[in-house]
Amino acid sequence: MARAHNFSAGPAALPVEALEQAQRELVEYKDSGMSLLESSHRGKDYEAVHNEAAANIRELLGLGDEHAVLFLQGGASAQFAMAPMNLLTPGTTADYVNSGAWGAKALKEAQLIGKVNVAADCSKEIPTRVPTERELKLTPGAAYVHITSNETIGGAQWKTFPKTDAPLVADMSSDILSRPFDAGAFGLIYAGAQKNLGPAGVTLVVIRRDLAERAPATVPAIFRYRAHLAENSLYNTPPCFCVYMVALVTRWIKKMGPANLYRRNREKAAKLYAAIDGSGFYRGTARPECRSDMNVTFRLPSEALEDRFVKEAEKAGLKGLNGHRSVGGARASIYNAFPVEGVDALISFMRDFEKRNV
């Protein structure tokens, strides 16, 4: 088959070998006489998959005993509500950093649930960026500080994380496992799987065990972290096939070597930003010091050209290059599984398109 270059922001490109293994095992899983899609979530086949996925995450993030790994449902959007439902207890304040579309969504849900302080707001700035640590107006004794590690739409990424007295909470949907960082320093990390971890339908949650105990008893059991923690994410039926794909994808990351993958991610992004900066035709939309290595956002001289660019790229097998509908422009999402060749193909197409349209 001819693989398209899939620049989709998520669901996004997955490792081909993970897809091929899933295909081989789809109708009959191992010697079970059934598909894993049909297999009890309390049986030994699924149990092994479930525990491998969690162990791989734990190893790749270098987590110690004080953190638990959970697989939940509902994506980051459900976590925008669950995090404050569990941690923003009555009488406390949470600090939220609004760095773009996703930070704003997290903030908006939290405001429905409890008292929130906007610690910084650069969500409307263009070029897009994340704030500096010095800019943050933090609340003494805050319940937590919430950030968005990488703004998928705006294309801005925290390069070093702020040090906070309150537990640091991060939506890492679009850059989890794409680079090294000290996961142990976070109180709560959550990530929809559909960018770097697997398919849509499962959400990774990493939580400090003591924080999982904070939820008031009035929170519905299904939305309490501690309910899921107590049952090793089997409080209710998990999205088994999605967790299986996470097991396969994290197995691939381990095989590639996370350090190699991180280096490759930096190289892919650097190459693409260099092509943008060297052109005089394309223009990056994020400030250079916080340009995302995952979502490379850029503009062309006019919206008409952007439209033509995306359409012609699509015909050339470069798919999903449109910017998010809320901001327009172009966006190349180049997560872990996105190959170097795809970036080279895009750069080559960009040069050709520029020549034909200057």
Next chain:
Amino acid sequence: MARAHNFSAGPAALPVEALEQAQRELVEYKDSGMSLLESSHRGKDYEAVHNEAAANIRELLGLGDEHAVLFLQGGASAQFAMAPMNLLTPGTTADYVNSGAWGAKALKEAQLIGKVNVAADCSKEIPTRVPTERELKLTPGAAYVHITSNETIGGAQWKTFPKTDAPLVADMSSDILSRPFDAGAFGLIYAGAQKNLGPAGVTLVVIRRDLAERAPATVPAIFRYRAHLAENSLYNTPPCFCVYMVALVTRWIKKMGPANLYRRNREKAAKLYAAIDGSGFYRGTARPECRSDMNVTFRLPSEALEDRFVKEAEKAGLKGLNGHRSVGGARASIYNAFPVEGVDALISFMRDFEKRNV
């Protein structure tokens, strides 16, 4: 391959042809150059799948314009909370029927959210049963009446649904699309997919459009039915692959002919209950008038025999016959996709086991 007889209560047996199609299409979906697992949820390939799954459900349930079909996440367990968060508004009371383990779970979550009246409680009775319509102590002007159409653990099923003035809400996780009923008479129906509809990871919600408007503005957006309704279940990234499997499974139901499937379901259950009743060794755990056609629950003369029965059956390729760990005994879950041959194999095994153990 040798297919096992999969009596698992869920995740459960799926139609082989749906699995085979998913396998063929897994690495490359149609001519897209990518897997559907990697495909944008806003692209045309997934859009067609998403809309087909909803249209099939709509057709099979005979729904009119006043009802919307949604695909959400979190299983029935999330609906136990979402239903009262949306419908049990301040100052109102909801009537809950507690007919077993699942009815009790729904009730418990609702009690955290608002005022609840237990309209009937037969959850501790053995033999298991659901109440009669006459037994229900309903609240005049109730926000809604909640029932569990089929108790997966207890093995009791409503054969005809009560007529209520208040909107009728039902957890139909374990018997949706297994038999004809007037879906238009319900205010809200929800069902985790992993029994009759597809794999774990997607929840079907059928809601009367006017009821979706009831949620107070204090409910987080992600947990409001109207947010999902307004965006055709694309308010956030849906569990795309799970919805795709629902499209394949409902396509199979349409091809089989729902009337044929319903008749087959009745025949499978009748045959198995006849074998139980005719034995003097096995004993059904539900009252005959409300025995489930989906989950056939039964006991053996002793727990030691039950244990041996389940283990020997497993070795003979009859898998997942253990009763739920909370009640013990044996349970044969025989959903839509479970073939007649599997029931015949079980009956034959049961006769043989009885001979060897009386």
